[in-house]
Amino acid sequence: MLKLIALVLSLQTAELSPAQELEAAHLMQEIRCVVCEGQSIADSDAALAQDMRLFVRTQIALGAEPDSVRIALAQRYGDEVLMRPRLSGRTAPLYLVPLVLLLIGGALVGVASRKR
Amino acid sequence: MIAEIGRFLIALGLALSLLQIIAGWRAASTGSQAAARMAARSAYTAFAGVVIAFVLLIVLFLQSDFSVAYVASHSHVDKPLFYKIAATWGGHEGSMLLWCALLVGVGAALARFALRQDDQLKNRAVSIQGVLQLLFLGFLAFASNPFDRLLDVPIQGAGLNPILQDPALAIHPPTLYIGYVGLSAAFSLAVAGLIEGRGGRAIATALRPWALIAWTALTAGIALGAWWAYYELGWGGWWFWDPVENASFMPWLIAAALIHSAIATQKSGNFAGWTAFLAIMAFSMSTMGAFLVRSGVLTSVHAFALDPERGLWILAIMTILAGGGLTLFALRSSKLGAGEGFSLTSREAFIGVNNLLLATVAGVVLFGTLYPLVMTAFGVTGISVGAAYFNATATPFLAALLILLPLAPFLPWKKNGFNRRLATRSTFWILPGVLAGLWAFLIDASPVAIAAAAFAGWTLAGVFTDLWEHRVLQGMGARFSLTGRILAHAGVIAIALGAVADSTGSPETVRALAEGEQIEIPDFILTLDGVRRADGPNYLADEARIVVDNGRISELLPQRRFYSAADTTTREVAIQSGLSGDLYVSLGEPRARDNGEIAYEVRVSFNPMVWLLGLGAFLIVLGGLMASVGRALSAKRTEAV
Numbered sequence: 001m002l003k004l005i006a007l008v009l010s011l012q013t014a015e016l017s018p019a020q021e022l023e024a025a026h027l028m029q030e031i032r033c034v035v036c037e038g039q040s041i042a043d044s045d046a047a048l049a050q051d052m053r054l055f056v057r058t059q060i061a062l063g064a065e066p067d068s069v070r071i072a073l074a075q076r077y078g079d080e081v082l083m084r085p086r087l088s089g090r091t092a093p094l095y096l097v098p099l100v101l102l103l104i105g106g107a108l109v110g111v112a113s114r115k116r
Numbered sequence: 117m118i119a120e121i122g123r124f125l126i127a128l129g130l131a132l133s134l135l136q137i138i139a140g141w142r143a144a145s146t147g148s149q150a151a152a153r154m155a156a157r158s159a160y161t162a163f164a165g166v167v168i169a170f171v172l173l174i175v176l177f178l179q180s181d182f183s184v185a186y187v188a189s190h191s192h193v194d195k196p197l198f199y200k201i202a203a204t205w206g207g208h209e210g211s212m213l214l215w216c217a218l219l220v221g222v223g224a225a226l227a228r229f230a231l232r233q234d235d236q237l238k239n240r241a242v243s244i245q246g247v248l249q250l251l252f253l254g255f256l257a258f259a260s261n262p263f264d265r266l267l268d269v270p271i272q273g274a275g276l277n278p279i280l281q282d283p284a285l286a287i288h289p290p291t292l293y294i295g296y297v298g299l300s301a302a303f304s305l306a307v308a309g310l311i312e313g314r315g316g317r318a319i320a321t322a323l324r325p326w327a328l329i330a331w332t333a334l335t336a337g338i339a340l341g342a343w344w345a346y347y348e349l350g351w352g353g354w355w356f357w358d359p360v361e362n363a364s365f366m367p368w369l370i371a372a373a374l375i376h377s378a379i380a381t382q383k384s385g386n387f388a389g390w391t392a393f394l395a396i397m398a399f400s401m402s403t404m405g406a407f408l409v410r411s412g413v414l415t416s417v418h419a420f421a422l423d424p425e426r427g428l429w430i431l432a433i434m435t436i437l438a439g440g441g442l443t444l445f446a447l448r449s450s451k452l453g454a455g456e457g458f459s460l461t462s463r464e465a466f467i468g469v470n471n472l473l474l475a476t477v478a479g480v481v482l483f484g485t486l487y488p489l490v491m492t493a494f495g496v497t498g499i500s501v502g503a504a505y506f507n508a509t510a511t512p513f514l515a516a517l518l519i520l521l522p523l524a525p526f527l528p529w530k531k532n533g534f535n536r537r538l539a540t541r542s543t544f545w546i547l548p549g550v551l552a553g554l555w556a557f558l559i560d561a562s563p564v565a566i567a568a569a570a571f572a573g574w575t576l577a578g579v580f581t582d583l584w585e586h587r588v589l590q591g592m593g594a595r596f597s598l599t600g601r602i603l604a605h606a607g608v609i610a611i612a613l614g615a616v617a618d619s620t621g622s623p624e625t626v627r628a629l630a631e632g633e634q635i636e637i638p639d640f641i642l643t644l645d646g647v648r649r650a651d652g653p654n655y656l657a658d659e660a661r662i663v664v665d666n667g668r669i670s671e672l673l674p675q676r677r678f679y680s681a682a683d684t685t686t687r688e689v690a691i692q693s694g695l696s697g698d699l700y701v702s703l704g705e706p707r708a709r710d711n712g713e714i715a716y717e718v719r720v721s722f723n724p725m726v727w728l729l730g731l732g733a734f735l736i737v738l739g740g741l742m743a744s745v746g747r748a749l750s751a752k753r754t755e756a757v
Contacts, residue, residue, distance in 0.1 A: 032502055
């Protein structure tokens with residue numbers, strides 16, 4: 001147990017390369033804190049958010065791809081932790097509606113332009 | 117006694133609004149001068165009454181009269197004087213009273229200033245505004261009366277949520293509300309125009325000045341809120357795509373679309389239906405903004421005013437507004453008249469695309485905010501929509517808006533306008549674009565940020581060409597309007613550039629520091645020199661002295677405050693602003709280390725060129741004001757002729 005704590009502590013202070021640091025920071029901004037739902041884990045003060053930040057940093061330090069970290073977090077805490085929802089049947093409307101709105105609106109402008 | 121007078125004045129406002137509806141309607145239908153006078157006097161008296169009620173509520177706060185429930189739950193004897201006054205609109209009931217005072221004020225202003233040459237339309241609008249007053253004053257009187265007494269009078273008040281004890285936030289709600297409620301004038305004029313069967317041109321002309329002023333105030337209100345979030349919430353951000361922020365952004369987008377489409381409708385009758393539709397939607401969206409904030413349906417960082425029961429009330433009001441307004445629109449829009457048509461490279465076409473993009477962003481924000489709620493209602497949980505989604509979906513539309521913006525002022529109305537002259541001219545705008553892109557590249561911006569900076573350079577060049585090209589305009593009014601347009605457009609670019617610069621910032625650094633320890637970030641070394649107590653009138657505080665070394669030595673004093681009355685801890689960040697950006701430091705919790713040392717969590721970030729955002733907001737507001745003055749001057753000129 002002590003070893004595990006020591007490992008966690010050493011990882012907490014483990015230096016990431018600047019590129020990894022940036023990757024981790026971007027990722028943290030896209031993960032919702034489970035305690036304060038309006039905030040990302042990058043912003044949240046909650047202890048759980050600290051744990052989640054640590055998890056992200058460790059995974060990135062170990063060379064994990066951001067997507068696999070996202071999937072891992074979503075599996076553990078549910079899909080709602082992803083602030084940018086993955087494209088799926090349930091979230092497809094979120095990405096389709098903007099396009100539909102644009103098409104309908106464009107058609108309306110076109111109709112309005114016609115001479116009468 | 118004071119509270120009872122306040123109750124009475126609200127009831128009086130309610131009765132006078134009813135009189136205003138009936139007299140205004142009669143005046144519009146029969147042309148009776150006596151009825152018109154009565155409607156106007158009702159509006160003035162109601163306004164005076166509700167304003168006095170508001171002043172009385174302030175007096176109750178100054179007296180710390182805790183027998184009034186609202187005062188007891190939002191004030192405290194120890195609260196500084198300024199915040200006792202600001203607490204008046206810091207909670208639901210008081211902000212609703214402010215809303216009503218402004219709404220009745222708009223009614224009085226319509227009766228006094230609107231449409232000097234068209235009494236019929238004006239009186240109809242005054243009558244419709246009376247309906248709005250009746251709805252909201254009814255809600256105030258029956259579901260959220262700030263003058264309700266408590267049976268058990270507490271010795272001490274609960275205090276206002278401490279994060280609201282802040283100068284920017286004290287003036288943020290009134291400014292925002294002037295914007296929200298100002299849009300009610302456009303609503304009433306559009307509905308009155310539809311009832312009267314007026315053409316789109318008449319309606320657009322009538323509502324333009326009101327929409328412009330309301331939109332300007334809305335801009336100022338949103339900017340103050342963003343500024344507050346930046347330095348008071350202590351998270352280093354200024355826009356979070358929080359549902360409450362979205363609730364104010366939607367009416368802003370709709371109103372921005374409205375002030376552009378109304379220009380086209382006024383000039384050539386095009387987009388007549390759309391302008392009326394936007395006017396109805398703008399105030400409906402404002403009301404929905406209030407609904408989203410005041411009901412408990414959304415989980416939000418602003419969750420300081422949760423009350424689902426009242427939410428139902430506002431929902432009912434909104435159904436009457438939007439449902440009634442849109443039904444009327446569907447029935448009567450044929451009377452608005454058809455436009456004269458336009459070529460696809462005319463000014464109208466570009467205003468059309470401007471509206472298309474603004475409305476699409478508003479639609480995306482609305483859909484993204486409500487979709488998780490609706491899906492949850494159908495039993496599908498686990499969908500979350502956050503900042504990352506909105507950034508990904510809204511940004512492309514806003515970018516397209518900026519890229520097309522500079523071309524529009526050079527295009528003629530109706531006719532095909534993309535000629536060789538404009539092609540040559542816009543070719544020259546590429547150079548500043550390249551320079552801006554190069555600058556972004558040199559400060560290590562991401563590819564997206566480089567592209568954004570390049571397009572901003574292009575747009576800025578176009579906006580200045582607009583100023584140069586149209587500098588010889590006849591009359592003060594036209595000159596003011598031009599300056600307003602230039603300033604507002606330049607402001608939008610400044611905000612875009614500010615957002616780009618902000619996105620290039622490196623993430624914050626969080627360290628636990630004991631005295632004497634350091635944090636190093638590029639260009640800065642910060643040393644925790646010591647922590648001392650710095651208690652204020654109604655809070656306890658730790659204040660860290662952090663010595664900053666970036667060639668020059670300076671110090672920053674972030675605080676961590678504990679408000680005992682509200683049992684809440686807040687962070688007062690310390691910011692060192694400069695031309696290249698803000699050094700942003702906040703102080704977190706102390707922790708004891710194994711060796712007994714106390715280490716404080718210190719968060720440091722460098723936010724590049726945040727001042728661009730403030731400058732942008734300032735320019736937009738100034739532009740809106742100048743354009744309003746310009747319109748008023750032009751209107752006088754036309755009247756004189």
